[in-house]
Amino acid sequence: VSFPPLAIGCEACGATEQQLRPIPVATHGTIHSLAEVHLQHGKSSEPFVVAEIRLDDGPLIRALMARDEHHARIGDTVSAVWAVTQIQDGDEVVEPAFTTTPTVTDARNGVTT
Amino acid sequence: MSATLAQLRPVRVVGVGLHRYQRPTDTPYTRLGVHAVRAALADAGLPWNEVQTAYTGTATTSMALSRLMYRHLGATGIPMAQVENASASGSTAFRQACIEVAAGLADVAIAVGVDKPLNLSSPQRAAGLYDLADGRVAPMTHFALVAARYLHEHGATPEQIAAVAVKNSRNGALNPNAQRRKPRTMAEVLAPPRISGVLTRLQCCPIGEGAAAVIVASDDAIARLGLDRRRAVTVLSSTARSETVYDGENVDAALTRETTAQALAEAGVSAADLDVVELHDAFTIEELLYVEAMGLCEPGEAAAALRAGEFDIGGRVAVNASGGLLSMGHPIGPTGVGQIAELTTQLRGEAEGRQHPTARTALAHMVGVGAVCVVHILTND
Numbered sequence: 001v002s003f004p005p006l007a008i009g010c011e012a013c014g015a016t017e018q019q020l021r022p023i024p025v026a027t028h029g030t031i032h033s034l035a036e037v038h039l040q041h042g043k044s045s046e047p048f049v050v051a052e053i054r055l056d057d058g059p060l061i062r063a064l065m066a067r068d069e070h071h072a073r074i075g076d077t078v079s080a081v082w083a084v085t086q087i088q089d090g091d092e093v094v095e096p097a098f099t100t101t102p103t104v105t106d107a108r109n110g111v112t113t
Numbered sequence: 114m115s116a117t118l119a120q121l122r123p124v125r126v127v128g129v130g131l132h133r134y135q136r137p138t139d140t141p142y143t144r145l146g147v148h149a150v151r152a153a154l155a156d157a158g159l160p161w162n163e164v165q166t167a168y169t170g171t172a173t174t175s176m177a178l179s180r181l182m183y184r185h186l187g188a189t190g191i192p193m194a195q196v197e198n199a200s201a202s203g204s205t206a207f208r209q210a211c212i213e214v215a216a217g218l219a220d221v222a223i224a225v226g227v228d229k230p231l232n233l234s235s236p237q238r239a240a241g242l243y244d245l246a247d248g249r250v251a252p253m254t255h256f257a258l259v260a261a262r263y264l265h266e267h268g269a270t271p272e273q274i275a276a277v278a279v280k281n282s283r284n285g286a287l288n289p290n291a292q293r294r295k296p297r298t299m300a301e302v303l304a305p306p307r308i309s310g311v312l313t314r315l316q317c318c319p320i321g322e323g324a325a326a327v328i329v330a331s332d333d334a335i336a337r338l339g340l341d342r343r344r345a346v347t348v349l350s351s352t353a354r355s356e357t358v359y360d361g362e363n364v365d366a367a368l369t370r371e372t373t374a375q376a377l378a379e380a381g382v383s384a385a386d387l388d389v390v391e392l393h394d395a396f397t398i399e400e401l402l403y404v405e406a407m408g409l410c411e412p413g414e415a416a417a418a419l420r421a422g423e424f425d426i427g428g429r430v431a432v433n434a435s436g437g438l439l440s441m442g443h444p445i446g447p448t449g450v451g452q453i454a455e456l457t458t459q460l461r462g463e464a465e466g467r468q469h470p471t472a473r474t475a476l477a478h479m480v481g482v483g484a485v486c487v488v489h490i491l492t493n494d
Contacts, residue, residue, distance in 0.1 A: 003244070004242055004243060004244050011358055012358045032262065033258040033259070033261045033262040033265070034258070034261050034310075035254050035257035035258050035260075035261055035309050035310035036309070036310060037249065037254050037257070037309045037310075038306065038307045038308055038309060039253070039306065039307075039308045039309065040249065040251065041251075044306070048249070050246050050249060050250055050254055050258065052258050052262075061244065061245060062244050062245065062246045062250050062258075063244070063245035063246055064245065064246055064247075064249070074261065074262070074265045075265075080245075095245070095247065096245055
């Protein structure tokens with residue numbers, strides 16, 4: 001199981017597109033590492049937190065932590081929610097973000113491979 | 114049947130030259146590169162028309178930049194090509210020059226690294242690859258994540274990671290070709306601006322401009338052209354690998370571990386034999402990770418060894434005596450070639466002000482995003 005999907009061919013065995021299939025993967029996992037980012041594209045921005053998360057289904061992914069998750073720690077269990085990550089030209093940008101306190105808006109359909 | 118470099122005819126470094134690394138200026142890359150080539154020719158005691166083939170390590174300037182640069186030395190009609198391999202572009206150009214001499218296709222070859230940060234591109238974007246962090250994991254955040262994991266696993270402190278920048282700034286202050294020439298205290302290294310995770314500005318390498326050139330030659334050429342064999346340095350091995358699928362191990366550490374082990378085996382030396390090492394410290398955490406992966410100390414012991422002065426000039430093994438990417442700078446194409454220039458200078462005993470005593474065996478290491486890893490081992494025997 002790999003994320004992002006390796007639809008063109010598998011890096012572990014070279015299996016081709018015909019041999020690979022998308023599968024739903026639960027967005028539950030454990031924080032492997034964390035970084036609060038202060039500078040992005042050479043400019044300082046409002047700090048946001050990026051996490052490496054080992055999903056229960058196997059892959060090690062990188063994703064955003066929800067905005068109020070500045071106290072998350074390595075080893076915490078997390079799951080994804082749909083979160084407003086920024087406002088662009090008056091529109092809310094909604095992305096999957098991980099939280100240690102999931103709610104009912106669990107982004108169950110967000111991660112597939 | 115395939116062979117290692119050591120099984121082919123000997124390759125010696127006979128000349129090195131640099132244009133100092135610096136913040137970007139209006140100076141064209143052609144002038145930066147020609148400056149470094151002329152310095153290397155003068156160092157070797159060679160005229161340009163004896164150079165038979167040229168490889169240019171470059172990644173951020175322009176396509177097809179070689180001929181516009183080399184023509185200023187006199188257009189001799191030699192083969193030339195750009196070598197792009199991300200941060201390992203210069204190391205890969207040097208490897209190609211070594212291979213061509215070792216194979217007997219050329220007696221004298223030059224590897225030049227030159228770059229200005231004009232076109233920074235992203236293979237992920239070109240591949241249409243998106244993850245859930247959507248382009249928000251720049252290299253400094255990749256290594257901030259590595260640093261946080263290292264702190265977690267080894268119970269290290271942010272100060273122990275920052276100590277890499279303190280040491281390398283001390284070395285860079287002694288290197289006239291370095292971009293950052295101020296020795297920095299721990300307080301200065303830890304001071305804002307914070308960039309990502311525990312990494313502050315002085316724990317991230319500066320991307321500037323510059324050039325480096327290294328000339329390699331066969332023993333035939335050294336004899337025929339009357340070059341100084343005593344100042345020549347031998348290339349014991351040249352190894353390049355790329356990332357594979359690792360079972361949970363840190364990818365950067367695993368790739369460096371494999372590539373270094375192969376380079377040491379091909380050279381017939383062990384990690385304990387190394388006196389001087391130039392390694393890819395684009396971010397402070399990398400030096401701790403890689404000295405462990407190379408076997409220069411036990412896993413988890415890098416911070417303690419660094420604190421004990423084992424990696425200082427004059428210590429057990431001098432790591433990044435040039436100042437490394439953190440202080441000498443990382444202009445991309447030149448960086449890997451510049452490492453060979455530094456190690457050659459150390460092995461000749463000519464590194465005035467920053468000479469490591471008894472430098473006999475040396476290792477150069479670069480990693481490029483992707484990831485790829487290139488390692489060379491040199492000796493003055």
